[in-house]
Amino acid sequence: MNARTESPDQQLRARARRVVPGGMYGHMRAEGLPPDYPQFFDRGQGCHLWDANGRRYIDFMCSWGPIVLGHQHPGVTEAVNRQMAAGDCLNGPTERMVELAERLVGLVTHADWAMFSKNGSDATTTCVTLARAATGKRKILVAKGAYHGALPWCSPHPLGVTAEDRAHLITYRYNDISSLEAAVDEAGSDLAGIVASAFRHDYGLDQELPDAAFARRARALCDAADAALILDDVRAGFRLTLHGSWDLVGVQPDLSAWSKAIANGHALAAVTGNGRYRDAAAKLFVTGSFWCGAVPMAAALATLDALEQGDGPARMRAAGQRLRDGLAAQAAVWGLAIRQSGPPQMPTLLFDDDADCAKGYRFCQEALKRGVYLHPRHNMFLSTAHSDADIDEALQATAQAFEAMASGG
Amino acid sequence: MNARTESPDQQLRARARRVVPGGMYGHMRAEGLPPDYPQFFDRGQGCHLWDANGRRYIDFMCSWGPIVLGHQHPGVTEAVNRQMAAGDCLNGPTERMVELAERLVGLVTHADWAMFSKNGSDATTTCVTLARAATGKRKILVAKGAYHGALPWCSPHPLGVTAEDRAHLITYRYNDISSLEAAVDEAGSDLAGIVASAFRHDYGLDQELPDAAFARRARALCDAADAALILDDVRAGFRLTLHGSWDLVGVQPDLSAWSKAIANGHALAAVTGNGRYRDAAAKLFVTGSFWCGAVPMAAALATLDALEQGDGPARMRAAGQRLRDGLAAQAAVWGLAIRQSGPPQMPTLLFDDDADCAKGYRFCQEALKRGVYLHPRHNMFLSTAHSDADIDEALQATAQAFEAMASGG
Numbered sequence: 111m112n113a114r115t116e117s118p119d120q121q122l123r124a125r126a127r128r129v130v131p132g133g134m135y136g137h138m139r140a141e142g143l144p145p146d147y148p149q150f151f152d153r154g155q156g157c158h159l160w161d162a163n164g165r166r167y168i169d170f171m172c173s174w175g176p177i178v179l180g181h182q183h184p185g186v187t188e189a190v191n192r193q194m195a196a197g198d199c200l201n202g203p204t205e206r207m208v209e210l211a212e213r214l215v216g217l218v219t220h221a222d223w224a225m226f227s228k229n230g231s232d233a234t235t236t237c238v239t240l241a242r243a244a245t246g247k248r249k250i251l252v253a254k255g256a257y258h259g260a261l262p263w264c265s266p267h268p269l270g271v272t273a274e275d276r277a278h279l280i281t282y283r284y285n286d287i288s289s290l291e292a293a294v295d296e297a298g299s300d301l302a303g304i305v306a307s308a309f310r311h312d313y314g315l316d317q318e319l320p321d322a323a324f325a326r327r328a329r330a331l332c333d334a335a336d337a338a339l340i341l342d343d344v345r346a347g348f349r350l351t352l353h354g355s356w357d358l359v360g361v362q363p364d365l366s367a368w369s370k371a372i373a374n375g376h377a378l379a380a381v382t383g384n385g386r387y388r389d390a391a392a393k394l395f396v397t398g399s400f401w402c403g404a405v406p407m408a409a410a411l412a413t414l415d416a417l418e419q420g421d422g423p424a425r426m427r428a429a430g431q432r433l434r435d436g437l438a439a440q441a442a443v444w445g446l447a448i449r450q451s452g453p454p455q456m457p458t459l460l461f462d463d464d465a466d467c468a469k470g471y472r473f474c475q476e477a478l479k480r481g482v483y484l485h486p487r488h489n490m491f492l493s494t495a496h497s498d499a500d501i502d503e504a505l506q507a508t509a510q511a512f513e514a515m516a517s518g519g
Numbered sequence: 520m521n522a523r524t525e526s527p528d529q530q531l532r533a534r535a536r537r538v539v540p541g542g543m544y545g546h547m548r549a550e551g552l553p554p555d556y557p558q559f560f561d562r563g564q565g566c567h568l569w570d571a572n573g574r575r576y577i578d579f580m581c582s583w584g585p586i587v588l589g590h591q592h593p594g595v596t597e598a599v600n601r602q603m604a605a606g607d608c609l610n611g612p613t614e615r616m617v618e619l620a621e622r623l624v625g626l627v628t629h630a631d632w633a634m635f636s637k638n639g640s641d642a643t644t645t646c647v648t649l650a651r652a653a654t655g656k657r658k659i660l661v662a663k664g665a666y667h668g669a670l671p672w673c674s675p676h677p678l679g680v681t682a683e684d685r686a687h688l689i690t691y692r693y694n695d696i697s698s699l700e701a702a703v704d705e706a707g708s709d710l711a712g713i714v715a716s717a718f719r720h721d722y723g724l725d726q727e728l729p730d731a732a733f734a735r736r737a738r739a740l741c742d743a744a745d746a747a748l749i750l751d752d753v754r755a756g757f758r759l760t761l762h763g764s765w766d767l768v769g770v771q772p773d774l775s776a777w778s779k780a781i782a783n784g785h786a787l788a789a790v791t792g793n794g795r796y797r798d799a800a801a802k803l804f805v806t807g808s809f810w811c812g813a814v815p816m817a818a819a820l821a822t823l824d825a826l827e828q829g830d831g832p833a834r835m836r837a838a839g840q841r842l843r844d845g846l847a848a849q850a851a852v853w854g855l856a857i858r859q860s861g862p863p864q865m866p867t868l869l870f871d872d873d874a875d876c877a878k879g880y881r882f883c884q885e886a887l888k889r890g891v892y893l894h895p896r897h898n899m900f901l902s903t904a905h906s907d908a909d910i911d912e913a914l915q916a917t918a919q920a921f922e923a924m925a926s927g928g
Contacts, residue, residue, distance in 0.1 A: 122617055129620035131632050131797050136806025138611045150617075151609035159610060173608045176808055181606060194599070197590060199582045199784030200560035201568060201892065202547045208531055208559075211538035223540050228637040228786055229807040239671055243679030260806045261670065262648055267804035270652030277683035344808075370808050375608030377637055377786045377809035388540050395676035397545025397669045398638040399585055399753075399779050400786035483610065 119162045122150045136260065137174060144471040144486060146478060154181030156495040159483060167483035168504045170433075170457075172491035175345055175370035178426075179416050180495020186374045186412045193408035199400055206407035213414055214382055219353045220362035221382035225391065227401050230344035231259030233367035233379040234305070236396050238263070240365060240383070241303030241338035244390035249297035251304040253284040255312040258305060258342050258367075266313075278302075284310040285321045294331050303338035303365075304328050308346035308355030309452065314467070314487040316460060317452030325361035332364065338387065341366040344379070348372060349455040349491070351423050352414065354382075374413040376406035417494070423455065426492040429501055430454030433492070436505040444516035458489045469515070476511030477504075484508075528571045531559045545669065546583060553880040553895060555887060563590030565904040568892060576892035577913045579842075579866075581900035584754055584779035587835075588825050589904020595783045595821045602817035608809060615816035622823055623791055628762045629771035630791035634800065636810050639753035640668030642776035642788040643714070645805050647672070649774060649792070650712030650747035653799035658706035660713040662693040664721040667714060667751050667776075675722075687711075693719040694730045703740050712747035712774075713737050717755035717764030718861065723876070723896040725869060726861030734770035747773040747796065753788070754779055758864040758900070760832050761823065763791075783822040785815035826903070832864065835901040838910055839863030842901070845914040853925035867898045878924070885920030886913075893917075 116124070126149070127133040133149070134140065140149040148161035157180050159169040172178065179186060193206065211224040227233055238250050258264040262275040278300075282293040284307070294301060306328060310318035332339040341363035346355045348371040356363060364387055369379035377400070383391055416422065431454040441448045446469075447462035461469035470486030477484050482504045484490060525533070535558070536542040542558070543549065549558040557570035566589050568578040581587065588595060602615065620633040636642055647659050667673040671684040687709075691702040693716070703710060715737060719727035741748040750772035755764045757780040765772060773796055778788035786809070792800055825831065840863040850857045855878075856871035870878035879895030886893050891913045893899060 122614055125617045125621065129617065129624045129632050130634060132801030134612065135634055136804065136810065138806070138811050140611065149611055151606065151611050151613055153605040154609050162614065169610065171610050173610055174808065176608050196562040197560065199585050200563055201578065201580050201582055202549065202558055202560050203543065204560055205531055205571065208534045208538065212534065215538045223538050225539060225544055228809065229641065231807060232638065235670060239679035242681065248681050260804055261644060265804055269802055269804065270648035272651065272657050272687055274683040274686040278681055377812060392541030393678055395545065395669055395674055395678065397547070398640060399583065400637065401545065402547050403786060
């Protein structure tokens with residue numbers, strides 16, 4: 111290809127291929143997306159995103175979850191600038207850590223305490239380690255196909271992983287009480303904990319909200335076995351409710367893992383727990399060079415304030431429902447059979463009879479061309495920056511995308 | 520204790536105990552330090568740090584490593600503000616990622632490529648996983664007592680860790696060729712990699728620079744076994760040299776783990792590797808929600824520029840040597856037998872006949888009272904913000920601290 115005809119994104123990809131294995135890694139590798147999706151980005155503002163080619167999109171990925179108030183949210187920016195002028199990474203925490211732990215204990219129904227880290231994987235791993243530390247047992251139940259991070263014990267792509275890394279994992283099927291009971295039986299007297307996602311948001315599949323009876327049974331099984339009920343709220347936390355996602359079905363976990371939306375894009379994760387796990391948590395050695403960083407904690411305080419004061423989850427729900435209703439009506443007009451699943455704040459859109467995702471790819475490409483950034487397989491994310499006007503503008507583009515699909519070509 | 524007589528730090532500790540297990544966790548828990556050390560901090564500027572009580576210190580911990588240019592370094596602040604105004608956490612990386620990977624490949628002798636994450640533990644874990652992925656083998660050699668992070672496979676405090684988490688680890692003694700050879704023999708045909716720290720910086724012990732013959736033997740053993748030589752440069756990287764710490768002994772690793780000083784306090788880690796590991800790295804699935812964050816990468820670019828242009832490692836070495844020489848002279852005056860070890864940029868100070876560290880505690884407490892923040896057991900850190908005048912001011916305080924010790928009371 112001629113360098114003069116290459117786009118900035120293509121030029122960056124070529125440079126990246128020389129100094130980054132495969133040009134990019136992990137969940138943000140553009141190879142998982144339809145052709146023409148950009149790999150590199152320049153900036154963000156509200157619900158808008160500009161790629162390295164200078165194209166603007168109404169964005170429905172929200173950086174795969176972290177952006178919950180939109181980019182450049184004034185309240186977060188102000189808190190970040192204020193904290194940055196004082197100090198971020200010091201010889202210990204600042205008052206922000208105490209304030210944020212107090213805030214989470216006040217907001218999250220099950221929480222008596224909080225600890226902070228950087229990655230969702232840090233938080234889920236701490237929960238599992240803590241469950242083992244507190245119970246003196248080893249077996250951890252996880253739902254088949256669920257994503258809990260990218261460390262050897264939980265990575266969905268186990269290259270370089272040894273059998274021993276997963277020696278004490280037992281799988282069950284999400285929302286399937288009998289499979290959960292069978293897994294608990296298999297763990298026997300060695301059950302340390304049951305890990306469950308806030309809802310079933312497995313890649314490429316229809317999403318499933320937690321069944322209340324399933325959640326209650328998980329709670330009862332943990333109580334009977336003196337094991338930890340661990341909620342992986344990394345992806346869903348603070349979008350569905352500020353009180354812990356299973357609060358919506360009336361079930362409280364012992365431990366929860368949080369990250370993504372907690373600080374509107376600043377690197378932060380958290381574990382919250384109840385009193386039963388406090389003593390063991392105090393004995394645990396978990397740490398990282400940047401875990402006391404005050405700027406992400408200041409960002410989190412501002413994010414939670416904005417979400418609470420602005421009724422963030424309800425607003426995102428309404429915006430997501432407006433999008434969902436519009437898409438459903440459009441698909442019906444063109445006789446295209448689609449399935450929309452999951453909470454409206456984190457919607458998944460799949461086409462019927464689309465095993466290779468060709469339809470999903472086509473639809474998303476057509477939308478992308480028209481300035482709307484959707485994902486054909488992964489759940490998407492709304493933010494409080496998505497106004498009714500933004501949704502309606504996006505729906506104009508998706509109407510044309512459906513039309514282009516239906517008319518072939 | 521009366522609330523009215525409690526210091527802000529004590530009040531924060533009391534609040535923290537209610538909402539954070541044990542009041543604090545990990546390596547920044549003040550319990551590991553002499554009494555009177557603050558747990559909470561307010562701000563930093565250059566080589567100075569202010570605790571929550573408003574007391575100012577000349578700081579020799581540099582946030583346990585990350586602060587390499589001093590707090591509020593203008594070049595880093597400017598780069599951070601510029602990037603923050605554009606975007607940080609987007610739907611993919613920005614050009615900053617490519618620039619930073621290019622920069623590391625240019626600076627680090629062994630590096631043909633780079634990947635980025637958030638924690639030192641992320642980087643060491645990626646190296647180990649990559650060694651296994653590339654070689655198809657499992658055994659990893661680590662030096663007994665070395666710190667490579669706080670995940671179950673490597674945490675120094677294995678509460679909640681299962682035997683299987685460490686099933687394929689074999690230990691050797693740092694700088695001991697015959698113990699390394701024995702460990703390689705034990706691994707047999709299953710040797711995936713040898714992990715070595717940049718130098719021996721184990722907690723509470725005299726530090727030891729790498730013996731060149733030992734480093735060469737590690738390299739030869741890996742070559743013979745088709746295993747990865749992994750340098751853990753998380754703590755030392757960019758303080759001793761910008762080219763990789765074993766460059767100083769003429770030995771190149773296959774993979775290196777970096778973090779701490781890379782972005783002057785912004786949360787970032789990196790893995791660099793040579794061409795042999797590129798293909799396997801491209802197949803690895805490692806990721807995190809904030810790993811593409813552009814602000815820490817912009818900070819890293821500015822940090823590396825400042826370190827290179829200002830001859831940072833040499834300046835820190837000179838400042839550390841000035842401190843070391845002064846401390847040695849002072850201790851001699853008062854007849855106190857001390858041992859100073861490690862590179863001057865990362866000095867450790869231990870007292871003879873001090874198994875319980877009572878002398879070290881006493882000395883550090885006396886220095887703290889006089890406005891100098893030292894650590895009695897862990898290696899300390901210099902930054903380029905430590906001027907000769909700062910070192911001399913610190914030495915005035917340590918002279919008085921030695922005198923107070925020598926005169927008893």
